[in-house]
Amino acid sequence: MKVSYLCNPAISCFFFVLFSKSGSGSGSGHGRHDIHSQLVPCFFIFGASSFDNGNNNALQTLAKANYRPYGIDFPAASPTGRFSNGRSIVDIISEFLGFDDYIPSFASTVGSGENILKGVNYASGGSGIRPETGQHVGARISMDGQLQNHQIIVSNIINRMGQNESAAKDYLNKCIYAVGLGTNDYTSNYYLPLLYPTSRVYTPDQSLTEPSYSSSTCGILKFDLNLIGSSSSITIPDSSCSQELNRTLYTNYGARKVAIFGLAQLGCAPSVVASNGGGGANGSACVDYINDAVQIFNSRLKMLVDELNENLTDAKFVYVNVYNMVSEAISYPRFQGCGCTVLSSGKKLYSHTL
Numbered sequence: 332m333k334v335s336y337l338c339n340p341a342i343s344c345f346f347f348v349l350f351s352k353s354g355s356g357s358g359s360g361h362g363r364h365d366i367h368s369q370l371v372p373c374f375f376i377f378g379a380s381s382f383d384n385g386n387n388n389a390l391q392t393l394a395k396a397n398y399r400p401y402g403i404d405f406p407a408a409s410p411t412g413r414f415s416n417g418r419s420i421v422d423i424i425s426e427f428l429g430f431d432d433y434i435p436s437f438a439s440t441v442g443s444g445e446n447i448l449k450g451v452n453y454a455s456g457g458s459g460i461r462p463e464t465g466q467h468v469g470a471r472i473s474m475d476g477q478l479q480n481h482q483i484i485v486s487n488i489i490n491r492m493g494q495n496e497s498a499a500k501d502y503l504n505k506c507i508y509a510v511g512l513g514t515n516d517y518t519s520n521y522y523l524p525l526l527y528p529t530s531r532v533y534t535p536d537q538s539l540t541e542p543s544y545s546s547s548t549c550g551i552l553k554f555d556l557n558l559i560g561s562s563s564s565i566t567i568p569d570s571s572c573s574q575e576l577n578r579t580l581y582t583n584y585g586a587r588k589v590a591i592f593g594l595a596q597l598g599c600a601p602s603v604v605a606s607n608g609g610g611g612a613n614g615s616a617c618v619d620y621i622n623d624a625v626q627i628f629n630s631r632l633k634m635l636v637d638e639l640n641e642n643l644t645d646a647k648f649v650y651v652n653v654y655n656m657v658s659e660a661i662s663y664p665r666f667q668g669c670g671c672t673v674l675s676s677g678k679k680l681y682s683h684t685l
Contacts, residue, residue, distance in 0.1 A: 369429035371507050371588075373450035374421075375484075376434060377477045378511035378592070382421050382454035385412030385436040392469030394457030412436070414456055421452065421509060428507070437480045448491065450506065451484050453477040459516040467526050468519070474512055485584055503585030511592035511651075513628060518597055522621060535624035587646045591636060593629040595657040598622035629654055 376382050380394065387395040395412065396402075402410035404417035413419050418426075422433050434452045435445045455472035457465035462473045472480065489499040520527045521535075597603060598621035607618045629652075636650040 369431075371428060371505055372502060373448060373506040374425055374428060374430065374434050375450050375481065375506060375508045375586070376421050376452040376454055377474070377481075377509065378421075378454035379458050379515050380414040380454075380456035381514075382419060382452065382509070382511055383412060383414060383436075383456040384419060384422070384433065384452050384454070386438045386453065386455045386472060387457070387470075388412045389438060390455075390470040390472075392457060392471055394465065394468045394471055396456065421454075424509070437477075437484070440484070447484050447487055448502075451481070453480050454511075457515060457519060458512070459514075459520060460512050461516050461520060461529075463527070464516050464520040467523070481584060500585040504587045506586070506588065508586045508589045509592065510589060511653075513594050514597060517594070517621065517624065517628075518600070518603065521624075522603075535627055589646065590649045590651055591632060592651045593632050593653045594625045595653045596622050597625050599657075625654065 380396075383396070385397070388397045396414045397410050397412045399410055400416065401413065402408065402416065405411060405413070405415075413422075418433075425434050430449060432449075434450045435447075437451050437453045439445055440447055440451060453472065455477065457468050457471040458473050458477070459465055460474045462475060464473065465471050485499070485503070488502070489496055492498045492502070521529050521533075524530050596617060598618035599616070603618055603621060604616070607621075633650050636648045639646070639648045
């Protein structure tokens with residue numbers, strides 16, 4: 332039986348998910364930290380605002396970050412669409428993987444000469460696993476949309492390799508894929524009862540197992556199986572979504588090394604705390620019932636990683652324990668988190684991460 336890896340912190344996790352350097356490098360370039368040659372030929376990224384590097388810039392949405400103060404610590408102090416003052420976590424990971432440049436956004440590759448062979452970032456701020464998640468802030472690219480964009484890129488890679496699908500598959504097998512979705516399905520859907528009905532239909536536990544509520548490990552599972560192109564039959568123990576997941580998924584994208592990010596303590600995000608009257612019960616600084624729901628999700632996500640590793644022997648999955656990472660970070664007295672998006676007017680809009 333294959334071992335499932337739970338990685339913390341994220342940087343070490345991504346080196347660990349490589350499993351073996353041999354045969355996976357594609358050049359002699361060095362990242363900005365100059366600690367290794369390029370370890371993998373490409374890096375593909377799926378997620379929301381924590382990973383977004385500009386895919387929302389041209390969308391009609393409030394969930395964008397292409398204006399100051401975003402980017403004030405980025406090269407040239409320029410806002411790029413990253414929901415950060417500087418680099419994102421996937422930027423830092425790409426450096427440690429040895430890439431000379433950051434992975435381009437999908438938006439920047441459309442009609443351009445961007446080097447898609449090194450990977451593409453599909454992440455979209457405000458997006459979720461459920462298609463309606465985040466719709467109150469405007470346009471965004473959901474999980475399904477990001478996977479469709481990846482299909483476009485894979486087709487272009489096949490074209491660049493002379494229509495040689497086998498060569499393209501072998502190439503994509505060596506890449507790393509990061510998947511970080513689910514945060515907004517809670518903060519911009521489930522826990523906004525005036526805008527979305529999901530919390531009135533499902534309990535937090537049901538939201539993880541009902542096939543009709545895909546803000547669940549069911550949704551992530553379908554995403555991962557499509558990503559790797561599995562024809563395997565996968566079930567999650569005691570899950571009512573297993574019948575739906577047993578169907579064969581034929582689309583083959585060639586992914587074999589996948590890092591799945593868990594959720595952080597959403598109940599500790601400043602805007603969530605403020606909207607719940609300043610904290611949880613018994614003097615807690617965080618909203619405990621939201622963190623409890625997150626831990627249910629993360630627990631199921633770990634089960635999913637185990638299930639995938641056991642059933643898909645030609646692919647390897649790693650669970651990134653973001654919850655513990657953030658717990659360690661906020662335990663330091665000087666830690667200051669940001670749990671909001673700032674509008675160009677300076678108004679805080681919605682929580683996305685710490």
